[in-house]
Structure formats: C-alpha cells, structure tokens
Amino acid sequence: MDQAAVTALLQTLAQGLLTGGLYALIGTGLSLIFGVMRVINFAHGDFLAIGMFITLALFRAFNLDPYLSLLVAAPVGFALGFVIQRFVLARLGDRLSEGSMLATLGIGLIVSNTLLLTFGAQPQNINVPYATNTFQLGGVQVSIPLLIAGLGTALAIAGLNLLLYRTELGRAIRATAQNPLGAELQGVKTTNIQAIVFGLGVAFAAIAGVLLMPLLYAFPTVGENYTTKAFIVTVLGGLGNLPGAIAGGLVLGVVESLGAFYISNNYRDAYGLVAFLLVLLLRPEGLFGRTVKRV
C-alpha cells in the first residue's frame, strides 16, 4: 500500500470510530432498557430527535450554544422516559414484551408526528462557526464536532458505569436486571428502578441528539434511521449487554465507513443491516456475549 492509500484507510477508520462512538451512545441507552426490562424500545430514535429539536429550538430562541443544550435535553429526556415507563409501560404489567414493544412503537409515532406538527417537515440545521472545523492528525482530518461528540459519548458512558458499579442505585438497577422478584424481596422498589432506567435510556438518546445536531440536519422522522442503528448496535453487542453495546457501536461505525469508502456509498446503511442479519443468524448472542436459548 502506498502512502495515500494508508492515509485514506486511516481517515476512513477515524471517521468510522468517531461515528461509531455516537452509535454506541444510542445503543447503550437501548441496551440498558432492554437489559433491565426486556423491552425493545421502538421510540429510541424519536427520543434522539427530541434532543435534536430541543437544541434547535434553544439555538433559535436564545442563540444558545448547541452543547449547552445538554443541560436541558438530558433532564427533559430523563423526565420523559421516567413518566412514560411509570405511567404507560408499567401499566402493561405482565403482558410482556410484545405489548410494551407495540406501546413504544405508538409513542414513537406520537413523538415524530408531534415534532412534525410543531416544526414542519423541512430539514433544519443550525449554523455554528465550528460546525465544519477540522484538525489534522498525521494527515488524517478529524471533524471537531465529531470529536466533541466522541468525547461526550465517552464521558456519558463512563458516568453510567460509575453509576452502575459505584452507587447504591446502581446496585439496585443491576439487581432488578438480574432478578426483579429477588430484588423486590430485598426491598428494592423495582417499579421506580425501571422508571429510572427508562429515563436514563431516553436521556442517553436525547444526549446523542444534542451531540449530533451541529453535524446534521434535524427533521421529524430523523429518528427512524437511528432506531434501526440502535437495534443493530444492540444486537451486534448482544441484547442487554452494555460493554457489548459500546463495542457494537464502534464496529457498526467502522463497518459503515469502510463499506461506504471501499464498496459503495449508496449502500452505507445496508452494511450495518447485513452485519446485523449475519450476527442474528450466526451468533445471536452478539459478537461479545454468551449463548442465547435456541428453540
């Protein structure tokens, strides 16, 4: 390989890893929810869209720097998730994952169509001077907003890790994931824990939306694509497996990036889907997980 080819490969990899970091953030939220409640959240991408539109609205109204919107979007996401789990999904009770899946599908439609009514269908972006800034690193160009997004992702995931493994709340969450009944018997209020977990998952999606806003156009159905990405990440990593979700996100980012560069950019979204189907077929426990019950 000559010099230019190596640089191009490094460039593609860097791009893939940074995008993958964002996918990891989205996938972590979904995987967290699945891990504790066994619910596949079909509204995940739509919560991301909420994050984007909060950023957009605050920028339009107060000229607020997009990254400061995190202070609004994350709590709003958490509150929204908490309320949805506590007052909607929890009411489905034992009627299991299928009912909850459908309910989240409905919530997703409500969210995206409400955004459509409020903001219109036109794709909108915000003009911040650093949106297109890059810096050079050994011939590889790195986009500044993408790098910030990557750092934000790393911080958010580290924070989640601290919460899960260093706090009493984290112990309660892990206990609820492992055995809800057992946790309940130990005095854990599992309904509250589940609401908190759903809140955290939605907050993660909203954070990802904020981090993406300087890079992308926001439109009401933008979430659909990211719901799919989150599924792919979660399945690649193993359903409910958090470290797996991070690795899955990075893998997805790199696979897409390499495929787009070396095969065809038109099929960018397809590489992840194909990887997803292959993993589903060959290693349903995910690339990094333990075995799943087979029929």
Add this chain to the structure above:
Amino acid sequence: MTVTAPLPAARPRALTFGNVWLSLALLAVMLLYPFVFGKALNFGVSTLVFAGLAMSWNILGGWAGQLSLGHAAFVGVGAYTMTLLATPERVPAFLGGPVAPWWGALIGMGLAVLLAAVWGALTFRLRGSYFVLSSIAVALVLRLVAINEEFTGGSEGLFMPELPTLFGLDLFDRRVEYGLALAFVALTLLVTHLLRRSRLGYALQAVREDEDGARALGIDPARMKLVAFMLSAALTALGGSLYAVYLQAFEPHTLLELPVSVQIALMAIIGGRASIQGPVIGALLLATFGEVFRTVFASANLLIYGVLILAVTLFAPNGVLGLFRRGGRKLGTAR
C-alpha cells in the same frame, strides 16, 4: 415471542351467531359500497387491499403469534415482480416478452414464499425478540436495493405499463379493481377460516400459547411458524401486486418503508389478532380514521396511529373485537 398477550382461545365449536351476523354485515357493506359511494372508490379499493394484507399478516402475527414489522418486504416483492415482468423494456431477455399481470402476481407469490422460507428457517430457531428485529432489517435491506439498483427504477420507482385485459375487463378501471380487492379479501378470509379448523391452525395456536407445551405434544414449533410465515408471505405478495395495479406508479418509499409494515400489523392488532374478522374491522377503522385525520393533520396523520396503538395496548389488548367479546362475557381474562 415465547408468550403473548392473552388472546381469546379459539373455541372448537361452530360459528357463533354473533360471528355470522358480523360477517354478513361486513360482507353486505363491502358489496354495497361501490353502488352507494361510487365517487369514493379509491378509498374503498385501498381499504380492501389493506384489509386483505392485514388478514395475511394475521396468519403469522395472530395465529402463530409472531410479530412481524417487515411485511412491507412481501408487499414490495409482489408489486415489483409483477410490474417488472409486465414492463416490456424491463423484462429479462430469457422470458421473451412481458408477462401478464396475473402470472406476474403468481411469480411474485413464489418469490415471497422463497424469501419467507429462507428468512424464517434462519430466524425461527431463536426465541425472543430476534424475529421482530430481523423483520425490520429484511424490509430495510430490500428498500435499499430498490432505491439503489437500476433495474428497480431506483428511488423514482416504476410506472405500470399497459396491461392486457382480464376476461375483457380493464384492470385500470376502479370498479374492476374493487372487485379484485374484494376477491382478495374473500380469499384471505377463506384461507384463515380453513386454517382455523385445520390441524395446522390448532398447532399454531398451541405454539403461540405455550411453545414448550406444544413441543411436548409433538409439534415442531419452528416448522409450524415457518409454514405460517410462507402462507402469510404468499398472500401478502398477492396483495402487493394488486396494490401496484391500483397505484399505477409507485416508489420504494410508498411500498417498503417501516410505516407500511406497521400499518398492516396495526390493522390486524387493533381489530383483534387471532380472530377472523378482526383485521377487516381494524382496516376499516384505521382507514377511516386515517382519511379523516389526513385532512386535519396533513402529513402528521400517523399521529392518530400512535394514539390508537397506545390505547389498544393499554385498554384493549385483544383488539376492538376483544372489547366486544369481553362486553358479552364481562371482564375476561385480561389483566
């Protein structure tokens, strides 16, 4: 899914009076519709096509209890196969010329069965949410192919060519399409009815209610689900061909997007899964709501779908039909 929402167990007895009257009423409405609402035939045809699609979905989603959110894939296979084979300039050379739409529809059904066989054989080995997730992915992959390939007309889609007449009837006449759509609904009703009374139908219900229990009775759950999937796929593809004739021009976005799959599934779920008339009732309800809300909310008309899904999962897990039945029997097993 290993377990589903409690569904009304099929009672092994003849049709109840309620069912007979309901079916007759539905049939009368459908037969009289073109004479009363001659101006709104478009609504009638599309509603019937979707009712048939919902019935087809229900074979897998209702009777076998496997939630598919990828049935748009089969609608697409049916529509694209039929149209491509009927278009002189797009027909593969070895076929020697355009294929009549009814043969094209049959070939589309065959391809759909093939797709379902491969896809089902691979995913039904697994339990849990894997089938749902795979269903979304398969439809999305087909969508990407349809958008990016030249032979499918890319993102601009396809135009329906001149079609030969069927027994002297013009396929682009809305009244003819209405008749065909009604026949499609009748076919899916018939298949569902036969299925319910058949060995396969009982096996499917057993698998849906308790997979381990079914296995203990000597039923092979993966195989039963596969058969249901293939049957469901074939009928859905037939509906897809019909829908293509109705649309006359279509693009990947109108046929292969997730909302299409959701719409089909939702009609069956809202009406009542695992019932014979449920999907038809659901289709009538949703189509009517959709039409009304299209004028109020314009492009945000799916909002009402969201509200309806939520309402049904919360308050009527067995669908609208389930509500009726529960009304008769006072608080059933739900909750």
